[in-house]
Amino acid sequence: MRSIASSFLSISCFLYVAILSAICTAQSVRLPADLNPGDEYRLAFVTAGMRDATSSNIADYNTFVRNEANAPSSIVRGLATEWFALASTSDVDAIENTGTDPTPDGDTGVPIYLVDGMTRVADHYDHLWGTYRVGLHAPLDFTQYGIALNGSNNVWTGIGSNGVALSDQLGTNTPWLGMSRVRTGRWLGNRNTTSSSQINSLYGISSVLIAVPEPSTASLLCAGVFVLLRRRTDTARRVPLLVYRR
Structure with missing residues (x-):
């Protein structure tokens, strides 16, 4: 007995x-210190790899971001989540592509962190897309390897700070660029580029994760x-x- x-x-x-x-391995890089078990959140990064912005198909950019997240030595490789490009094309706005629509007014959505799981970037979707009013808590400048992006900090976005496509979205001749090292609205909309054939990074964001x-x-x-x-x-x-x- x-x-x-x-x-x-x-x-x-x-x-x-x-x-x-x-569960811990599949759903959490590290439990954010300011969250409780069961709370929802998302991770975001800027890709270490670069590509052009000639495609008008948002799926191409989502695939690129997903491959970057699962690259060898990536600290989020194998994480049980989907990855989406924080970018807009003529057919799809960033808020639609990433499921981060800030409406209705108020604190809509979940907090967003860098891939270290410790640094909070934005409190919710209204904060993420409202940086013309209140800046990000921290620049979105960490790559999938958990280190700051080296070299150029230009990032393809095709969007203004409200998450909606500008006239120069990805797939046009002169798409809009953001800057990964700033916390103001310029992180999304800094200036036009001279050619979509140039190569730059993209921002990636995970689907909703559960803190364990x-x-x-x-x-x-x-x-x-x-x-x-x-x-x-x-x-x-x-x-x-x-x-x-x-």
């Missing part, structure tokens, strides 16, 4: 730790119990049987 109970406890602890670890706790003391305790029970079982197997002869 004791053996059955020990086996059940060890299996339960093992499964608990395995499932919790899988990192492995807790209870998890570590279960892991410890599992190890002890396993060791005890192995020791019992090695104890020789004593045979008494008359």
Whole structure:
């Protein structure tokens, strides 16, 4: 009976730790310190790689951002989320492409962080698209590798600070550029470029994530119990049987 109970406890602890670890790995780079377990949030980054802006198909830019997020050594590689370009074409506005429509008025949406999971960029969608009034908390200048973008900080956007396409969206001859190192509305709309054939970075944003706790003391305790029970079982197997002869 004791053996059955020990086996059940060890299996339960093992499964608990395995499932919790899988959830943490799949859904959270690091739990933002100002969120509670169960809170929703999103991650954003600027791509280390660059491309032109000749395509008028938003799917091309979404694919580029997704590939950048899953590049080797990316700290968000394999994260259980979708990735979208913070950009506009003639057919799709950025607020539609990313699901960040700030209407109705008020604090709509979820907070947005850099990929380090610690630095808050915007409190909600109204803040993200309202930087002509209130700047970002931090520049969106971290790449998928968790480091600041080197070199040029020009980023393809095709949008103004309100998330809606300008006349010079991606796919036109002279698309609009943002700047990744600033917190004002210029992070989205700084100036036109001279040619869509130039290569620049893009901004990427995840779908909504759920904050989950990192492995807790209870998890570590279960892991410890599992190890002890396993060791005890192995020791019992090695104890020789004593045979008494008359």
